[in-house]
Amino acid sequence: MGRAPCCDKNNVKKGPWSPEEDAKLKEFIEKHGTGGNWIALPQKAGLRRCGKSCRLRWLNYLRPNIKHGEFTENEDRVICSMYASIGSRWSIIASQLPGRTDNDIKNYWNTKLKKKLLGSTAAPHPHRAPRQQQHHPPCLNLMLQHTSSPSLPQATYNSFFSGAGGVLHHDPIIPALALPQTPQDYMLSTGAGLGIPTNAPSSLLHAQQQQQFQHHLQQVVKEESGSMIVFGSDQQSCSSSDGGAHSQQPPQFGGHGHGKELSFDGYLFGYNNGGSGMEHDSRLLLHQLQDAHQQAHQQVPVEYNYEDIKQLLMSTTAAGSLHGGHEDGGMEGFGGGGSQGKVTMM
DNA sequence: AACCCGGCCAACCGCCCAACC
DNA sequence: GGGTTGGGCGGTTGGCCGGGT
Numbered sequence: 001m002g003r004a005p006c007c008d009k010n011n012v013k014k015g016p017w018s019p020e021e022d023a024k025l026k027e028f029i030e031k032h033g034t035g036g037n038w039i040a041l042p043q044k045a046g047l048r049r050c051g052k053s054c055r056l057r058w059l060n061y062l063r064p065n066i067k068h069g070e071f072t073e074n075e076d077r078v079i080c081s082m083y084a085s086i087g088s089r090w091s092i093i094a095s096q097l098p099g100r101t102d103n104d105i106k107n108y109w110n111t112k113l114k115k116k117l118l119g120s121t122a123a124p125h126p127h128r129a130p131r132q133q134q135h136h137p138p139c140l141n142l143m144l145q146h147t148s149s150p151s152l153p154q155a156t157y158n159s160f161f162s163g164a165g166g167v168l169h170h171d172p173i174i175p176a177l178a179l180p181q182t183p184q185d186y187m188l189s190t191g192a193g194l195g196i197p198t199n200a201p202s203s204l205l206h207a208q209q210q211q212q213f214q215h216h217l218q219q220v221v222k223e224e225s226g227s228m229i230v231f232g233s234d235q236q237s238c239s240s241s242d243g244g245a246h247s248q249q250p251p252q253f254g255g256h257g258h259g260k261e262l263s264f265d266g267y268l269f270g271y272n273n274g275g276s277g278m279e280h281d282s283r284l285l286l287h288q289l290q291d292a293h294q295q296a297h298q299q300v301p302v303e304y305n306y307e308d309i310k311q312l313l314m315s316t317t318a319a320g321s322l323h324g325g326h327e328d329g330g331m332e333g334f335g336g337g338g339s340q341g342k343v344t345m346m
Numbered sequence: 347a348a349c350c351c352g353g354c355c356a357a358c359c360g361c362c363c364a365a366c367c
Numbered sequence: 368g369g370g371t372t373g374g375g376c377g378g379t380t381g382g383c384c385g386g387g388t
Contacts, residue, residue: 039372091375103357
């Protein structure tokens, strides 16, 4: 099938951007903005480029505050943790790392980080210490916590905010919500996010901070419920225990007036149609919730360390793709629920 | 000095989805 | 309601570069 190309490929320049083109694009966007239409932009800016190419060039290279160069250990940690949880959803991961682009992170992962994990032998851990006390190389430890919270599994909660914060707060494309502090700040400073490096200084893992953050966010979520996902009723709708398919059913979408609701495992998630792409976000998040839910039900508490991530990589490599879809016992618990049908890590 | 090879990264491609008409 | 369009995303490609032989 396919679709018509977004531009006349015969009349557009391809390949590396020249400094002149960069200058033109930058100047135009700084003066006029993108105008919300990338396809029309190159013509207006006097560029013989595809609109998508302009967008990419701007987002990945010309946009202000782009950070290039070495990734820090903290960034490594965040990438690994989130990869283990949500898979190769680079834009979400990038949203947790200000100044980094999804392309950057993708390249970094594919060329360095993955090899670092795959390539290094078990040398760092000749005999595995008890997991909790193990000293890992940076970024190699992910712990999903699960509490007996009656309102929401902790793992789910963490995943939710990790993903939600990323998508809603940092993505320049999606209107930002006024979250009080950035989730990645919390992730990095309190361990309250999805990835909680156990080798973080203990002061950064203060339980009270986590609670405060989560409570705070819960409040914000409630307050913002007119425009974003909310925790809802105690509706017991979709079961998660139907054998192998638990939590695999597609999100349940329903319509209620101007808003819509998503139900998942007894929780109801709703949002209003503000025309801001919230449905997309909501679906994304629901997938993350499903993943986290699955994790919480299968392995609680769940901890991934160096060997786990390595195994994940090796198994997916062996399968020739990350889109495995099979239920590999060794990899149970790794997230990536295949949002938009693209990523399946299970 | 020439060639080969692998790493790196910018850019492209194709698909999906939401918005729009 | 259905078709079209444009934005966004992840996967892949291709060219450059540096190190090794």
